[in-house]
Amino acid sequence: MAELMKVLGIWLGAYFTLSIFSFLYKDNPFYKLAEQIFVGLSAGYWLIYTIYNILVPNLFNLLFTDFAHNWLLLIPMLLGIMMLLRIIPSAQWLSRYPIALMVGTTAAIYMLLSFKSDFLAQIAATMVNPFKFSSPVDVVGTILLIVGVLCGVYFFYFSKKQEGVFAIPSKIGIWFLMVSFGASFGYTVMARISLLIGRLDFLLRDWLHIIK
Amino acid sequence: MKKNLPLIVAFASGLLILIAGFIPHKPFGMLEETLTNWFMIISSFAILLGQISLIQANVTRVAHRSPNWQYYLAGLISFAGMVVFGLLWGMEKTPGILGHGEGISQNLGSKPFDYIFDYIYMPLSATMFSLLAFYIASAAYRAFIIRNFESNLLMITAVIVMLGRTSFATWITSWIPDSWGILQLPRLTDFIMQYPNTAAQRAILISAALGVVGSSLRIILGIERSYLGGGK
Numbered sequence: 131m132a133e134l135m136k137v138l139g140i141w142l143g144a145y146f147t148l149s150i151f152s153f154l155y156k157d158n159p160f161y162k163l164a165e166q167i168f169v170g171l172s173a174g175y176w177l178i179y180t181i182y183n184i185l186v187p188n189l190f191n192l193l194f195t196d197f198a199h200n201w202l203l204l205i206p207m208l209l210g211i212m213m214l215l216r217i218i219p220s221a222q223w224l225s226r227y228p229i230a231l232m233v234g235t236t237a238a239i240y241m242l243l244s245f246k247s248d249f250l251a252q253i254a255a256t257m258v259n260p261f262k263f264s265s266p267v268d269v270v271g272t273i274l275l276i277v278g279v280l281c282g283v284y285f286f287y288f289s290k291k292q293e294g295v296f297a298i299p300s301k302i303g304i305w306f307l308m309v310s311f312g313a314s315f316g317y318t319v320m321a322r323i324s325l326l327i328g329r330l331d332f333l334l335r336d337w338l339h340i341i342k
Numbered sequence: 343m344k345k346n347l348p349l350i351v352a353f354a355s356g357l358l359i360l361i362a363g364f365i366p367h368k369p370f371g372m373l374e375e376t377l378t379n380w381f382m383i384i385s386s387f388a389i390l391l392g393q394i395s396l397i398q399a400n401v402t403r404v405a406h407r408s409p410n411w412q413y414y415l416a417g418l419i420s421f422a423g424m425v426v427f428g429l430l431w432g433m434e435k436t437p438g439i440l441g442h443g444e445g446i447s448q449n450l451g452s453k454p455f456d457y458i459f460d461y462i463y464m465p466l467s468a469t470m471f472s473l474l475a476f477y478i479a480s481a482a483y484r485a486f487i488i489r490n491f492e493s494n495l496l497m498i499t500a501v502i503v504m505l506g507r508t509s510f511a512t513w514i515t516s517w518i519p520d521s522w523g524i525l526q527l528p529r530l531t532d533f534i535m536q537y538p539n540t541a542a543q544r545a546i547l548i549s550a551a552l553g554v555v556g557s558s559l560r561i562i563l564g565i566e567r568s569y570l571g572g573g574k
Contacts, residue, residue, distance in 0.1 A: 132451035139451075139461030146462060150469040154476060162410060166417035168466040173393045174424025175463060178455065182428075182436045184386045188379065206380035210387030217394055226348040226570050228384045233561055233569050234352030235381045238359035241558035248551035252544045267524050271537035278538055282545020303545065308492045310542030312499030313534055319482065319500070320507050322475035329472050332465070 144337040147329055252279075278306040349564040356562035397421065427454040499534060506531025 149164035189207060192200040209228035216225040256279045260272035284292075285303030292300045335341040355377060362374035400414040408414075431446065432438035433455045443453060450457045485496065505511040511527035518526050524533060560566035 131449045135450045135457070139457065143461050143465035147465050147469045150466065150473060153473065159413075162413045163416055164466060166413040167420045167462070168470060169396075170417035170420030170422075171424050171458065171463045171466065173396055174421045174428065175459065176389060177393050177425055178428030178433055180386045180389050182433060184382060186436075189383050202376070203383070206383040209380070210384050210390075213384060213387045214391055214394070216391060217398065223344045226344065227351055228387070229569060230348035230352040231355050232381060232384055232388070234355035235359055235377055237352075237558035237561040238356040238363070239378070239381075241555050241562075242360065242363040244551040244554040244558075248547040248554075252547050252551075256544060267533065271533060274537045275541045275544075278541025279544045279548070282542050283548050286545065286549035304492060305495055306538055306542040306545070308495040309499045309534065309538040310546075312496040313503045313539045315482070315485070315496070316500040316503030316507075319475070319478050319504055322472060322478055325468055325472035326475040329465075329469050 140336050144333060147333060151329075277302065282306050345567075345570055348570055349567060353562055353564060356558075360562070393421075424455065424458060427458065431455065433459075502527060502534060503531050 146164050146167070149160040152158055153161040189203055193203055193207075209231060212224045213228040214225075215221040256276060258272055258276070260269050260276065263269050263272065281299045281303035283303075284299040285307065290296070331341070358370070358373055359377060362370035365371075366374075397418065400418050402408075403414045404411045404418065428438065430438045430440045431443035431453050432441075433453065447453050452460065482500070485493070487493070506527045511531075515526040515528075523529055557566065561569070
């Protein structure tokens with residue numbers, strides 16, 4: 131039975147794969163159906179994932195097994211329920227409290243995190259002596275790194291108009307940014323292509339058994 | 343009151359986390375842990391809210407027989423199926439209301455929730471993203487039309503990085519002697535990723551961090567209050 135269900139699963143997977151690819155021709159009922167099923171399954175998956183991996187271990191289990199020590203968890207639970215009241219227009223204002231708590235906490239967490247890891251740590255990592263390396267490639271690379279960071283940051287300085295001599299570092303900053311965008315683009319393309327190869331491999335190997 | 347009290351809540355929670363960041367001792371360290379835990383729980387309810395909103399929108403479309411309502415019905419059915427199977431027999435090693443469902447798992451080869459995940463959700467998800475490979479090709483054509491020096495730089499780097507990660511690149515540049523090894527495409531790709539790319543990413547991170555600090559302060563101090571929405 132399990133073997134039969136596995137074969138059925140592969141056929142289902144192949145059907146949905148081809149349904150999505152059919153969009154390359156034009157929008158059609160097969161694609162629309164697959165798209166909506168994908169949306170429904172995604173929502174269902176994340177709901178169940180949230181229940182089993184966050185709410186059950188961090189809230190319900192603690193409340194049901196040791197209420198005396200965890201009664202304080204009733205507060206986030208109440209705030210969570212208040213958040214759900216957003217769907218009732220007359221009680222919508224109550225959702226502002228949990229949102230305010232989330233926004234305030236997130237802002238502070240990200241402020242500390244960004245300042246430590248994105249600001250201080252990145253500046254510290256750029257303070258390298260390029261001439262300590264023996265390889266000329268590393269020396270040139272590190273000089274490029276320092277110049278690139280300085281010019282890149284200068285490009286994002288908007289408090290003063292960048293013209294004349296002051297526009298030169300900004301221009302160099304743009305060049306570095308373009309190289310980085312090109313690299314990111316190349317990586318994204320390669321990631322998508324590898325996903326495409328994965329799907330073609332599934333169709334030709336698992337479904338049609340053309341590739342052994 | 344309905345607007346000022348949430349501002350005080352945002353200020354107090356933000357300030358507490360900030361203080362705990364600089365004084366990681368009792369009681370601030372403990373308070374930070376509690377608040378972070380609460381944040382996680384409330385976020386889960388926010389996810390739930392998003393899903394309720396999605397169901398509401400789809401139910402309305404189906405009820406009003408909007409164009410293509412049949413597809414939205416299929417979406418609702420698949421959502422309900424995933425949730426029911428997940429709640430009844432659980433996912434992976436987590437049991438559901440009816441336990442692990444050994445009988446049904448034996449027939450399917452895995453739990454119903456995991457079966458749908460492996461054979462329907464995963465192919466749909468992977469194919470949906472792989473579809474972008476085709477559209478990214480058309481985007482590349484538009485991006486790579488050489489207009490100036492900057493777009494030239496973007497194109498050359500993208501081509502080097504794309505080629506540099508394939509065995510073809512090793513094959514076509516393997517004749518270059520080791521003394522000029524940096525010109526071999528895989529090594530050139532590594533160089534680009536390690537130096538100019540890191541430099542630009544660092545510049546973006548440093549500048550964005552300053553922006554994050556600024557906007558966080560605006561939120562904590564109550565200057566930025568658009569998250570509270572309009573109304574009374």
